[in-house]
Amino acid sequence: MAESIGVLTREDVLDSLKNLRQAQEVDYSAFYSSHLGGVVTDPALMVIPFDDHMVHRGHGIFDTAAIIEGKIYDLENHLDRFIRSAEASKLELPSREEMREIVIRTSALSGRREGSIRYWASSGTGNLGLIPAGDAKPAFFVMIFGGLDYPERYYAEGMRVMTTTYPIKPPLYAVTKSTNYLPNTLMQMEAKEHGLDNGIFVDEAGNVGEGSNMNCAFVTAGGVLRHPRFENILSGCTVKRLLELASRLVDQGVIKDVVVDDIPVAEAKASAEMMLIGSSIYVAPVTQWDDQVIGDGKPGPVTKAMRELLEEDMRSGEGMLIDVPY
């Protein structure tokens, strides 16, 4: 077998990259790479050099925003978090204006009116060491794709989750959206192995953390919306926005109050409602956590109201949308 491995020509490589994509169902519409200096729309060409430090050392950060009805939702808050992640990771970025323009331009070239925008910064290419090569040029990438697909069952019946056996990230790494998602990946795989939908990180003091790529919120029997403090978990742009918008639910009498504080697991499990929140899942009810049925075991009214608040904001939130110039 090994004897059949030979040195490939450039054409062979392109053929192999094409064949790989033909054998896979990919939903990637456009990819900007500062290494390439432009945008490619052929998924076979959406590649990154092996010695980029994001690939072999995980020295990279990322963020994800959404395209809804041809508009980009909440890009500024996602850029704020990206810039904070870059500072914590000692990564150089293009200017905020340049990143915004590249994201909008790549979205326009993708032609996609519904989907996701994921963008990354890396310390660049040039060696296989730990710290960036002396002449490394920091890189920036943007991918426009179809978004993650979650089963309708999650929303209609509710998700079932487990306390993960994997330790929560220490706060510095938890608040930084770096490409080191090994704990998050393992936690999701563990849940699937147990026939469940996702895992929940719990901190050393026994307080609720977050899901694999989503935050979690609760509604007490007395109608208080609760969310963990953000010091030890990722500052989810979706939940942060929803915590602002939830004051409308207080005014409407749907909930009594909104509280952000430590939430011991036992209290969380005794909630009337639990929900997972993020820019890919939006708002999904959780009806079972470990052996505990949450509330009456059915998706609850506050979760539904939160989802509606988000959907409305995604379509018409003032100052939240950027028109894509297709």
Ligand SMILES: Cc1ncc(COP(=O)(O)O)c(C=O)c1O
């Ligand atoms: C670990 C983690 N927590 C929470 C979230 C939710 O954040 P957002 O609402 O910005 O998608 C994400 C997703 O980005 C995540 O990866």
